[in-house]
Amino acid sequence: MMSEGVCLDANVVLTALSPDECTEEKLRLFDDILHSRNILWMPALVNFEVGLVLAKKRKLHEWGETELSIILEVFFKLPLILVWNKELILKALGFQQQGIPSFYDACYLAMAALKQIPLITEDQELYKRGKRLYPQILTLHETL
């Protein structure tokens, strides 16, 4: 299924790297991706979302410097290809007009659709609305 790569929503990446929300199945998915040298295609805004979530978690005193440092170290070692271009934005705007809740959500869906690869998300709203536009949107459970 993932031979050509996969697009992961930021919520999948961050929960998998999280010290308090990570589950065995998320680690297994990441382990499979890393062992198979699969490429993770993501819209470049993932950097911004990761940064904001880390800032929020630190503000809430939930994650300390040690956790933040390890999460960032692992994140930047993932086999990522970050994309931000005209095609991606136009595709995202198109999806947004078709009912995708936000431009950010639409960017992940657009990334997967442009590469014709699965998008894995933990967000139920995106999953429900995205499924009718792009059937290759999956929950984590569906990928295992």
Add this chain to the structure above:
Amino acid sequence: MLKTAETAPTITASEAKLHFGEILHRCVYERTPVTISKHNRPMAVLVSYEQWETDEEARKPHPLIQKIEAMQRAYQKKKRKKPHGGTTSVVSLLRELRDEREKSL
């Protein structure tokens, strides 16, 4: 391409005893694992050392996963010593962030 245990030819334990040299040769030089059965049940798979090592390496979690697991263990230990209440879900944090951005447009 190495053959897997699922595609390995099966021989009985008695045959294995009689033809061990030949089986070992097939495992090592033809890279063909051999399943050894007893009373019609598969009991063992003979594979070359090289293949066993490769398989062992593939079974180990990736070094980055090991790093995350170590961080999780240290975090849980720290949390047990100094509980600080519940945590905010990353999924809901991102949902809020995306919805806020959308509203600001």
